[in-house]
Amino acid sequence: MSTSTSLPGPAAAAPLLDPQAGLPGRTPVRSGRSSSSTPSALSRTSRYKLGNVLVTVILSLGAIVMLGPLLWTFSTSLKTHDAIFALPPQWIPDPVVWENYLRVWSAGPLLSGIRNSLIVAATVTVVGSLTSSVAAFAFAKMRMPFKNAAFLMLLAGLMIPFPTIMIPQFMVFAEIGWVDTLLPLIVPGLFGNIIMIFFLKQYLENVPDSIIEAAKLDGASYLQIFWRLIFPAIRPAMAAQFILWFMAVWNDYLAPIIYLNTPEKQTLQLVIASFNAQYASQTDYPLIMAASFIALLPVLIVFIVFQRQIIESVALTGGKG
Amino acid sequence: MSTEVLRTKPRRSRLHRREHQVALLFIAIPLIGFLLFTLYPLLYSVYASFTSWNGLAAPKFNGLDNYIKMWNDPYFLKAMWNTLFMMIGIPIGLVLSMALALGLNRKMRGTTFFRTVYYVPVISSIAAIAILWQWAYNGDFGLVNQVLDIFGIQGPNWLADKDTVKPALIIMATWKGLGYSMLLYLAALQSVPRYLYEAASLDGAGTWQQFRNITMPMVRPVTFFLVVTSIIGGSQIFIEINIMTPLGGPEFSSASIVWYIWRQAFNNLHMGYASAMSIVLGLIIFVITVIQFRLNRRNQFSID
Numbered sequence: 212m213s214t215s216t217s218l219p220g221p222a223a224a225a226p227l228l229d230p231q232a233g234l235p236g237r238t239p240v241r242s243g244r245s246s247s248s249t250p251s252a253l254s255r256t257s258r259y260k261l262g263n264v265l266v267t268v269i270l271s272l273g274a275i276v277m278l279g280p281l282l283w284t285f286s287t288s289l290k291t292h293d294a295i296f297a298l299p300p301q302w303i304p305d306p307v308v309w310e311n312y313l314r315v316w317s318a319g320p321l322l323s324g325i326r327n328s329l330i331v332a333a334t335v336t337v338v339g340s341l342t343s344s345v346a347a348f349a350f351a352k353m354r355m356p357f358k359n360a361a362f363l364m365l366l367a368g369l370m371i372p373f374p375t376i377m378i379p380q381f382m383v384f385a386e387i388g389w390v391d392t393l394l395p396l397i398v399p400g401l402f403g404n405i406i407m408i409f410f411l412k413q414y415l416e417n418v419p420d421s422i423i424e425a426a427k428l429d430g431a432s433y434l435q436i437f438w439r440l441i442f443p444a445i446r447p448a449m450a451a452q453f454i455l456w457f458m459a460v461w462n463d464y465l466a467p468i469i470y471l472n473t474p475e476k477q478t479l480q481l482v483i484a485s486f487n488a489q490y491a492s493q494t495d496y497p498l499i500m501a502a503s504f505i506a507l508l509p510v511l512i513v514f515i516v517f518q519r520q521i522i523e524s525v526a527l528t529g530g531k532g
Numbered sequence: 533m534s535t536e537v538l539r540t541k542p543r544r545s546r547l548h549r550r551e552h553q554v555a556l557l558f559i560a561i562p563l564i565g566f567l568l569f570t571l572y573p574l575l576y577s578v579y580a581s582f583t584s585w586n587g588l589a590a591p592k593f594n595g596l597d598n599y600i601k602m603w604n605d606p607y608f609l610k611a612m613w614n615t616l617f618m619m620i621g622i623p624i625g626l627v628l629s630m631a632l633a634l635g636l637n638r639k640m641r642g643t644t645f646f647r648t649v650y651y652v653p654v655i656s657s658i659a660a661i662a663i664l665w666q667w668a669y670n671g672d673f674g675l676v677n678q679v680l681d682i683f684g685i686q687g688p689n690w691l692a693d694k695d696t697v698k699p700a701l702i703i704m705a706t707w708k709g710l711g712y713s714m715l716l717y718l719a720a721l722q723s724v725p726r727y728l729y730e731a732a733s734l735d736g737a738g739t740w741q742q743f744r745n746i747t748m749p750m751v752r753p754v755t756f757f758l759v760v761t762s763i764i765g766g767s768q769i770f771i772e773i774n775i776m777t778p779l780g781g782p783e784f785s786s787a788s789i790v791w792y793i794w795r796q797a798f799n800n801l802h803m804g805y806a807s808a809m810s811i812v813l814g815l816i817i818f819v820i821t822v823i824q825f826r827l828n829r830r831n832q833f834s835i836d
Contacts, residue, residue: 349558375814402565
């Protein structure tokens with residue numbers, strides 16, 4: 212393709228004259244190429260638009276695949292017992308029975324499951340976020356010997372998978388009588404979360420040291436500096452990490468299944484799993500799906516409300532929580 | 533500040549000592565947590581892996597017995613193989629999510645909507661997802677086979693057949709993880725400088741050449757990050773297996789390594805043997821992570 216004639220003149224001038232000209236395909240360079248390949252071809256802009264239509268169709272089909280199973284769960288949860296075995300399948304329940312959502316509360320310890328999950332997730336994330344942010348402040352802004360070594364050691368801990376340490380951890384908690392309580396799920400989290408410390412530390416690198424030095428000159432204690440200067444500064448970064456962490460604890464399964472036996476002491480994820488095991492033999496799928504949908508709903512709502520922050524934070528940090 | 537500090541030397545060191553103490557106090561909490569709940573259990577796991585231990589009596593040292601037993605344990609080898617096999621979903625997921633990200637990177641309406649929709653399975657509880665997919669994979673009345681039926685395909689009884697149970701789990705895992713990789717790719721695509729493409733198209737590079745020579749190298753750090761985190765996550769697959777195939781699947785064909793560790797430790801009380809397997813798992817993950825750090829350094833990639 213020849214560019215020598217078309218580049219300098221009109222292509223360079225066009226954006227100055229017409230703000231719309233910056234859009235793809237408006238420059239003579241590109242339209243020149245398309246007309247050279249097929250004489251009757253559409254302009255680059257229309258080709259781009261056609262591509263958009265095609266991509267939208269494909270993405271829409273994908274979106275159906277992504278949401279299909281979730282919608283189907285909801286649809287199953289509103290069916291009668293006979294309707295789930297109907298052939299051809301009922302995509303929209305007929306009749307719609309909301310009764311499953313009433314039945315589900317007495318069919319198993321769903322309410323205590325929600326309560327236990329809330330207790331664990333809220334305690335861990337609220338206290339853990341505080342301890343993490345205080346530590347991040349010290350790591351980012353305070354002088355201390357062996358600071359980096361300590362930080363690297365904590366980071367190295369990330370490499371150790373939970374299954375590798377779960378057996379001795381279980382035995383320790385068994386020895387002090389914490390099995391079948393929520394404490395083994397709560398207590399380790401209270402000591403903070405290295406992923407959160409890591410990101411808050413990174414975030415704090417952008418806060419100038421001078422404001423901290425100034426506060427020190429004014430006689431502020433380190434705790435005062437943390438509360439008045441650091442905490443307000445890192446709040447936005449913390450909020451996203453907090454939500455991700457909350458969802459991770461809420462959705463946790465391996466630690467709860469190890470520690471909790473009594474149905475009333477189990478977290479929500481375990482409760483719906485035992486719903487699944489218990490009612491599948493009676494083929495009471497509407498009930499199972501109602502319980503699962505209830506378990507999905509809180510996180511779904513949190514996600515839809517905070518989706519911008521969550522998506523930005525994940526895209527920025529790669530952290531899943 | 534600095535001049536004043538320089539003038540009063542003794543005061544500076546006192547201030548410094550005070551700062552050191554407070555800083556130590558601030559980081560003491562996560563450090564103690566690390567020592568108590570990670571380092572100590574890790575060391576104990578290493579020790580326990582050389583013992584015969586049922587969790588009730590004290591562990592009895594038995595040398596390398598557990599490790600030797602492992603190599604002759606068909607269930608362990610099968611579980612390892614299953615875990616490895618299920619990782620073929622990782623490249624499939626990466627290709628799909630890259631394609632999605634390219635689509636969402638276009639200037640068009642609805643991208644925010646699609647981004648949200650594809651992300652919904654990522655944030656959903658894996659337990660609930662496993663339950664609903666177990667029902668969706670039901671041979672006679674499940675969603676999957678009913679949809680296949682529309683196209684005239686008779687689907688198998690996915691989770692009850694040893695040949696389809698792993699593909700079924702792979703499909704589900706890909707479905708759940710797609711949005712996450714897509715989002716990271718999208719962020720990476722958006723940070724590729726526009727002028728690179730403009731320069732390439734001036735040089736006559738086609739769409740494929742631009743993708744191959746600009747896009748792929750520019751998003752390579754994200755690909756590495758995703759490959760490594762997916763392998764680490766994939767090697768610990770447990771919840772889906774535990775819920776969808778509680779007994780390890782037909783002919784043990786869906787049992788994963790963590791599932792087998794869990795079962796040996798907490799159902800059969802073979803704590804020593806389970807510890808040894810968990811150490812092997814930890815070592816594998818450690819090696820993968822080290823390789824990642826090496827590659828990261830070479831690629832100058834940092835996740836900030």
